[in-house]
Amino acid sequence: MSTAREAKPHLTRPHVLALLREMLRIRRFEERCAELYQQEKIRGFLHLYIGEEAVAVGVMQALLPEDAVVATYREHGQALARGVAMNPLMAEMYGKQEGCSRGRGGSMHVFDAATRFYGGNAIVGGGLPLAVGLALADRMQNRANVTACFFGEGAAAEGEFHESMNLAALWRLPVLFVCENNLYAMGTALAISESETDIRAKAQCYRVPSAVVDGMDVVAVEAAARAAVAAIRAGEGPQFLECRTYRFRAHSMFDAQLYRSKEEVERWKERCPIAQLSAWGRSVGLVHDADIAAMEAEIATEVQASVDFAEAGSWEPLSDLARDVTTPREAA
Amino acid sequence: MPAASASAAAAPGVARIATTYREAVRAAIREALARDPRTFIMGEDVGRYGGCYAVTKGLLDEFGPERIRDTPLSESGFVGAGIGAALGGMRPIVEVMTVNFSMLCLDQILNTAATLRHMSGGQFSVPVVIRMATGAGRQLAAQHSHSLENWYAHIPGIRVLAPATLEDARGMLATALADPDPVVIFENVMLYNMAGEIAADAGAVDIDRASVRRAGRDLSLVTYGGSLWKTLAAADELAREGIEAEVIDLRTLRPLDDATIMASVRRTRRAVVIDEGWRTGSLAGEISARIVEQCFWSLDAPIGRVCTAEVPIPYPKHLEDAALPQVPAIVAAARAALGR
Ligand SMILES: Cc1ncc(C[n+]2csc(CCOP(=O)(O)OP(=O)(O)O)c2C)c(N)n1
Numbered sequence: 001m002s003t004a005r006e007a008k009p010h011l012t013r014p015h016v017l018a019l020l021r022e023m024l025r026i027r028r029f030e031e032r033c034a035e036l037y038q039q040e041k042i043r044g045f046l047h048l049y050i051g052e053e054a055v056a057v058g059v060m061q062a063l064l065p066e067d068a069v070v071a072t073y074r075e076h077g078q079a080l081a082r083g084v085a086m087n088p089l090m091a092e093m094y095g096k097q098e099g100c101s102r103g104r105g106g107s108m109h110v111f112d113a114a115t116r117f118y119g120g121n122a123i124v125g126g127g128l129p130l131a132v133g134l135a136l137a138d139r140m141q142n143r144a145n146v147t148a149c150f151f152g153e154g155a156a157a158e159g160e161f162h163e164s165m166n167l168a169a170l171w172r173l174p175v176l177f178v179c180e181n182n183l184y185a186m187g188t189a190l191a192i193s194e195s196e197t198d199i200r201a202k203a204q205c206y207r208v209p210s211a212v213v214d215g216m217d218v219v220a221v222e223a224a225a226r227a228a229v230a231a232i233r234a235g236e237g238p239q240f241l242e243c244r245t246y247r248f249r250a251h252s253m254f255d256a257q258l259y260r261s262k263e264e265v266e267r268w269k270e271r272c273p274i275a276q277l278s279a280w281g282r283s284v285g286l287v288h289d290a291d292i293a294a295m296e297a298e299i300a301t302e303v304q305a306s307v308d309f310a311e312a313g314s315w316e317p318l319s320d321l322a323r324d325v326t327t328p329r330e331a332a
Numbered sequence: 333m334p335a336a337s338a339s340a341a342a343a344p345g346v347a348r349i350a351t352t353y354r355e356a357v358r359a360a361i362r363e364a365l366a367r368d369p370r371t372f373i374m375g376e377d378v379g380r381y382g383g384c385y386a387v388t389k390g391l392l393d394e395f396g397p398e399r400i401r402d403t404p405l406s407e408s409g410f411v412g413a414g415i416g417a418a419l420g421g422m423r424p425i426v427e428v429m430t431v432n433f434s435m436l437c438l439d440q441i442l443n444t445a446a447t448l449r450h451m452s453g454g455q456f457s458v459p460v461v462i463r464m465a466t467g468a469g470r471q472l473a474a475q476h477s478h479s480l481e482n483w484y485a486h487i488p489g490i491r492v493l494a495p496a497t498l499e500d501a502r503g504m505l506a507t508a509l510a511d512p513d514p515v516v517i518f519e520n521v522m523l524y525n526m527a528g529e530i531a532a533d534a535g536a537v538d539i540d541r542a543s544v545r546r547a548g549r550d551l552s553l554v555t556y557g558g559s560l561w562k563t564l565a566a567a568d569e570l571a572r573e574g575i576e577a578e579v580i581d582l583r584t585l586r587p588l589d590d591a592t593i594m595a596s597v598r599r600t601r602r603a604v605v606i607d608e609g610w611r612t613g614s615l616a617g618e619i620s621a622r623i624v625e626q627c628f629w630s631l632d633a634p635i636g637r638v639c640t641a642e643v644p645i646p647y648p649k650h651l652e653d654a655a656l657p658q659v660p661a662i663v664a665a666a667r668a669a670l671g672r
Contacts, residue, residue: 122472188377188381315650316648
């Protein structure tokens, strides 16, 4: 398997299978989450990443364990691809104290210090300044880390997007901005919300080098992310990656999807990143039916185990209600 | 889900219609748009999506995209633009999806809308209406469960409303639009599905006075918004123990209607304030201070407060419920005020 320090993905059989497996894990995990939502095991808002898996999986290939990740409320895919274990992630979805955020956050607030996964931010645009700050801290402490910051194209309308681009470029900070352009911010299409619909151009006007990539093609995303991360590590400052993608499901579980046609959704589903990679892999003889079957079986077992783990988990006692509001101090 | 039983009793001969809080707000918006060509509504997903809480559903077809204006995710920009449009002669309704996102436009509200009249020596006024959803209870966790009404009620120069009943959901908007100054309206998310009946010709209501939703002699329970229904349920429970609580719905959080509160407390001599905000620096604190300032010699017991625990709202239901004001805590605080 290729290492993250190399600039180009090597499409060896193990690597292709690994990419496929990571996307499939996210897909199956989230399909189960949708069922669990219907069963009222998962509550609150649930934003599924289904259709966009290639973005998180592709970008993560370029990161090292010391790097940091900042994501949004649609972050299950990033969390899994980053290496947050499925059991605590599912327990978090339930709100059990065995969850990765001890149940306090739920679907929108996945945090994991071990993988430097800094959430899970449900305020659109809120993560961008945070990423700039993490990168600033790395820079000021002479650490060669990169901070990858994921956000939707809707966030590009927020002031925080523009302020963050400017700061990161001004101070040449090691941030990889990853815009997941799925064409809609809830029900608002890009074309009715932006005078300039080329998001890359916005980053460029702050002198942040930018690229656009097919976000349904995990290999293309990986290649672009590796190139961008290599530039960041070479001291060239922040980089911007716009990944053109599509969410196959509703914005959240309460969305009647009045703003787009079924045909449009079906057209995009034909470009499913998992189906595409698997078809390509088969066509060149890197992936076999038996691989897929084995992978599906293993993932089914892993997902079921995560549900069992979450079911067996415990509710935090009421006496803990005010826990973790501020740092506990030693008694004087 | 509360049933809207505190709504005005049906007057004989007046036709009643079934509605929900959501429909009542929508009817108010529709009427405002039909009545005044200067009125339009803008905000995130008010048009094509049909409104985050489906309040504006259907209005795009009826009024078109100029007047049902979808905005980008630019809270500071479009709220500021609403303020500017009001300054320029329009009568905008700006929908900020929820109070949780209103921190991004707080600057425009605090530093522009609330100050223009004063800073210009009275030359300019800003007749904008800003609506936002507020409140917890849907397991949306820390960033989506705020009740920051009190932050807004802190600001001189704006009026802050909290419709809790169907009549107020239907009637406050028209009065707010007629107001020459900025008005912020908070709609509690737990009320949107509340169903009941209102008069078929329900229309504008006053936005100056608090309202006694339940008369009682033994103590005054002062509240507003989503907590009104929990407080009324608590009052019913207290009644079964022979305690007659008076329930006051503040309706307008700024300016506060001291007269109604004090008249009640002077009679009952005891008060408990119920407020979904965090206790520290809460509206409940402000009301308690006013009662002490104005009714100290009438009080027979310390003022009680039932507020949200000092914790960001947790995701799990049992913890969220424990963090928020609930009926048993209101009942307990009332009993304590009566020394029981
Ligand atoms: C500041 C802010 N405003 C509004 C919202 C409500 N909201 C949540 S997600 C969303 C759409 C965001 O779209 P985009 O950034 O493109 O990301 P996507 O959901 O498509 O992944 C909106 C309007 C919010 N969470 N935060």
